[in-house]
Amino acid sequence: MAIQRLHLILVIFFNHLIFLSSQQEAAGFIYNGFLKAQPDLHLDGSAKILSPDGLLQLTNASTQQMGHAFIKQPFDSSEKNFSFSTHFVCALVPKPGAEGGHGIAFVLSSSLDFTNADPTQYLGLSNISTNGSPSYQLLAVELDTAKSAEFDDIDKNHVGIDINSLRSIESASASYYSNTKGKNQSMKLLSGEPLQVWVDYERTLLNVTVAPLRIQKPDHPLLSRSINLTQIFPDQKLFFGFSAATGSLVSYQYILGWSFSRSKELLQRLNLSKLPQIPHPRAKQKQTSPLLVVLSVLLSLIVLAILGGVHLHRRKKYAEVREAWEKDYGPHRFSYKSLYKATRGFDQDGRLGKGGFGEVYRGNLPHIGDIAVKRVCHNGKQGMKQFVAEVVTMGSLKHRNLVPLLGYCRRKGELLLVSEYMSNGSLDRYLFHRDKPSLSWPQRFVILKDIASALSYLHTGANQVVLHRDIKASNVMLDSDFNGRLGDFGMARFEDYGDSLPATAAIGTMGYMAPELTLMGTSTRTDVYAFGAFMLEVTCGRRPLDNKIPAEKRHLIKWVCDCWRSGSLLDAVDIRLGHEYSEEEIYMVLKLGLLCTNVAAESRPTMEQVVQYINKNLPLPNFSPDSPGIGVYIPVLLGAASTSRSSLEPSASPPSPHNSMFVTHTITYGDGR
Ligand SMILES: *[C@@H]1O[C@H](CO)[C@@H](O)[C@H](O)[C@H]1NC(C)=O
Ligand SMILES: *[C@@H]1O[C@H](CO)[C@@H](O)[C@H](O)[C@H]1NC(C)=O
Ligand SMILES: *[C@@H]1O[C@H](CO)[C@@H](O)[C@H](O)[C@H]1NC(C)=O
Ligand SMILES: *[C@@H]1O[C@H](CO)[C@@H](O)[C@H](O)[C@H]1NC(C)=O
Ligand SMILES: *[C@@H]1O[C@H](CO)[C@@H](O)[C@H](O)[C@H]1NC(C)=O
């Protein structure tokens, strides 16, 4: 019996204890997750607590949902200076591909009966007829993610204070005051990430503050409004809780944790690390129709084809021929792309000239400067290696009176030669064209010395004997100081390697070609002969062979000799020189020209000797106009070997280029115009 009584007493005692503790809870409580909150909470609608970690889901992402979660026990607001403070963490998670809505509200309500409330913009709190009625006792702090025209919402990302009506009496776009930065930062409610809300009420002032999860409570609230709770809740009975709703706009809406206290000072801190995780919905695999699949596959194939085409086009555009043996010549090899860019795509505006072999373009390479690029067509394969080796050799030739060859590039059927750009163009333009001023005798004399020096270097100064094979005014370039620069050396050689020409074929320009050339081939002596003709050309201002002038003067060598024989050598001098020249120099140069053009190769001086004569270091040997081989013009007999190239119609000769680099090395009648 005694035990039964004791049991009874104990039951009464513990019941009382439980009652006491629930009273205390009413003064303040904390839920880090809602697993243990079940008995204290009134849930309705779509609201439920999700296992395993107690996430309070107010709505899922179905349409027209609403859910409520309230503390079952009401609060008495009758006492003087009624105040409360609350801090909760919620999350509004958008459904992938759907526009989110409508929002969550922290609610003070006189009743837990929301059966007649509507979802959507009413947030599960009122309906069209009750909204705004004072009999409907309600205060809500809304996190609204839909812009409702009915309630004059400012945007679809705002926080508002509602009294009896969903038309907010105070609202602001979601933002928080950053204590560290000292300024307001906007934030997104419907970010899918947890966010914190504080609602403080003290001495009739209601403050609302929001912030992202890991932020300390901002020093300044977002909303602050004076509110007399007694006026709203005359019965002075308050239920605290949450409401949320979806309409045609949907989102998952959760409460993760909630701390509440009747006094701001006693508010317990939420343990953010203990809060439940929010599930993040993944975008469902959309059903794709087979047609769509086929179409997208087709589309990607087309795109691939286009991309591939562009790639192939680019590759073809910049394609080069490169062979293993060329690796040795690496530094002298330019990429086609760089040359293409340097000449702006071989722009016609930059074209310096055109010859039978190809065209020459002006360009500019970074770190190198102005260049001339000669595009030479070729179809020969044999000899290419030897030729490139020669190009490289030529690249190593350094003489102040040579046009520096910088390198080359090979493509299919095309060879590109890169040399320094000579700003004053080719000598023939000053001699034969009216677009350039005539050169004075001192200038011409300097150029002759320059070219003699360059040729002497090619014959004896380099590691090997290099023949020029095509000395003439159009192959002499003038740099910015009007120094003579011998260009295109070795180019004639290129023709040798063409597949249509035997290696022994005659190369050169009619009028400059030594008579033995077709029989014996080229040698330093044939270069000397051509240089002799060139000296006469420069001094007399006319080409060695000119079909337009009367027969007795047509052959320059013969005519100069005739003038000498008749004692009037100066008659041969270019009339554009006037009489501004040293007769002594003229005599020396013209006689030296005749000496060099002796038909007997062995009677010609060497280039070393020519340099000595022309620099007046050595007197000319004694000879007369009647000496053997002097002043004789023997037309070059073109052998059978070269007939393929000797269709000597003047039209076969290219228009005179603006820059001698592009003059062809086909056999021509001295540009016979
Ligand atoms: C949302 O919850 C309701 C029940 O409250 C259920 O019928 C519906 O299928 C759920 N929708 C989703 C998307 O989970
Ligand atoms: C209530 O507020 C008044 C002034 O508004 C203050 O003097 C008083 O101390 C407050 N009482 C309590 C219990 O906070
Ligand atoms: C609105 O709610 C009130 C009571 O809460 C109810 O009497 C009324 O019928 C509801 N109206 C609509 C349109 O649902
Ligand atoms: C509300 O915010 C104001 C500043 O805007 C502040 O002075 C007041 O103390 C705050 N009240 C509460 C209860 O936090
Ligand atoms: C920050 O926002 C609050 C509330 O909207 C406003 O009163 C305040 O002037 C803003 N402060 C700044 C620095 O913009």
Ligand SMILES: *[C@@H]1O[C@H](CO)[C@@H](O)[C@H](O)[C@H]1NC(C)=O
């Ligand atoms: C609040 O409203 C009640 C009833 O209207 C009034 O008696 C009371 O004085 C008001 N309190 C304040 C602080 O304005």
Ligand SMILES: *[C@@H]1O[C@H](CO)[C@@H](O)[C@H](O)[C@H]1NC(C)=O
């Ligand atoms: C020769 O080149 C220099 C430097 O580029 C230039 O200033 C000069 O005008 C040119 N002379 C002629 C006649 O083209």
